[in-house]
Amino acid sequence: MKAKWFLAIITGILLVSLVTPAAAKEKNSLQDEIIYDLLVDRYFNKVIQNDYEVDSRDITAFNGGDFKGLASEMQYIKDMGFTMVSIGPVFATDTYDGKEVIDYQQFERHFGTEEEFQEAIDKIHELDMKVIIDIPTQRVSKEHVWNKENPEWFSENEDGTMALDTTNPEAQRKLIDWFSEFVEEYEIDGIRLQTADQLDEDFISQFSETMKSIRDVYIISDLEMGPQSGLDAVVKPGIEEDLRSSYKNFDPLSTTSPDFEETAEGQLTRVDSLLSNRFTSDIVAVRGFPPTRWNLLMFQLLTMPGIPIVQYGSEIAMNGSAPPESHSILNMGVDEELIDHITSLTSLRNQSEALRTGETEVLHEKDGWLVYKRSNKEESWIIAINNSSSTKSLTIPAEVIGDDKEMRGLFENDVVRQNDDGDYQITLDRELGEAFNVIERKGFNKAYIAALILLYTLFISFLVLAWRRGRKRNLAKANKSKNSDVEEFPKPNHG
Secondary structure (H helix, E strand, O other): OHHHHHHHHHHHHHHHHHOOHHHHOOOOOHHHOOEEEOOHHHOOOOOOOOOOOOOOOOOOOOOOOOHHHHHHOHHHHHHOOOOEEEOOOOEEEOOOOOOOEEEEEEEOOOOOOHHHHHHHHHHHHHOOOEEEEEEOOOOEOOOOHHHHHOHHHEEEOOOOOEEEOOOOHHHHHHHHHHHHHHHHHHOOOEEEEOOHHHOOHHHHHHHHHHHHHHOOOEEEEEEEOOOOOOOOEEEOOOHHHHHHHHHOOOOOOOOOOOOOOOOOOOEEEOOOOOOOOOHHHHHHHOOOOHHHHHHHHHHHHOOOOOEEEEEOOHHHOOOOOOOOOOOOOOOOOOOOHHHHHHHHHHHHHHHOHHHHHOEEEEEEEEOOEEEEEEEOOOOEEEEEEEOOOOOEEEEEOHHHHOOOEEEEEOOOOOEEEOOOOOOEEEEEOOOEEEEEEEEEOOOOOHHHHHHHHHHHHHHHHHHHHHHHHHHHHHHHHHHHHHHHHHHHOOOOOOO
């Protein structure tokens, strides 16, 4: 574990030394965010007093996660580099996932009190992150308080749940009035409208306009759909299928980059969601190795155009064929290799404006070998992902890179310069990804050399410290063994 923390520190040093200063601009749009998507009930159980009929062995029941647990473990999400956290529905509900709402004006008692909810929001903001809450309207409980008061606002679904008629002016006003108060009082940063494709378009526009008049808040959809007035972002159509089919195994039959070169403004990107089976289940089905598959998938997800959403547990390759099986309680006490990889990629994305909002040009895409360029006026990156069973190479002409440049790899530490033909050739081993920072060729990069010297010094110190500790342990064991041997012989009897 210490060795992994050591490598994570060094990766951070190299990122700081290589990323250009222009990348450090202040974030000001949804395009700059990286979203971590969770359910309160399945995150962390901190308070036993609200565990009413909780059964962690029953995946259909409440499992105990609460607002206190969310606040106490928020640093975990922050440390991975996420900038927004989506916490799902938080209102009184019949179900652990919060969809079957009973009362929008009450917090779910299993999750905690109003004060504990406010503490969780305050903690998120204290860590300089933003919070999104979900509003379900199309599968609420038959026991919903509005259904009892105004049954004409609802229609019944086949599964017995109720759908709120968002074309009804009175229902619209009730929703807008209440959530105007909610957003203002608790300083909510984003709202995700569940099943947005089933909502009245005029309602969405009016709802969004009203919320934004109160606070600078994002309104997004939870589904793949086309652009919609009033929605700041929707899930990019086809993105899940494209990423799943490309990365569930190496040497994919077809490599499909999801319309890389079209604008990604207002498009959420993800490989799976709280609504679907886990990506890990696809990998297991074809007998793949989840850590490697996730490493490569994350490389593309966090460097491609769009607003990335990562489902909770992806950082530990959580499995599950479908909800509720895919909604296990999060286990944070696991190996951190994938977590470290995600942290390095989010750190890079957060520092690079080009990776968040820059232009994209696909340079090569064939047989699992994907190379694309992300750039703006200040910086340029070449992203290479070798999702194949063999080493791959690509010659990139100077027209793409420029003359007298060099490409510095942040993960495999390769340096590529112009060859005699004036081109740049990159080579990458199987099942690896690399981000090459394109910079002016200046001979020796002082910051980079300093980082390498520091790396060498820290590594030697680490080895010396480990050797000394090992030597002390061996001496202690030897002394203990010696003393133990002496005590085993009985004293002679002179009587």
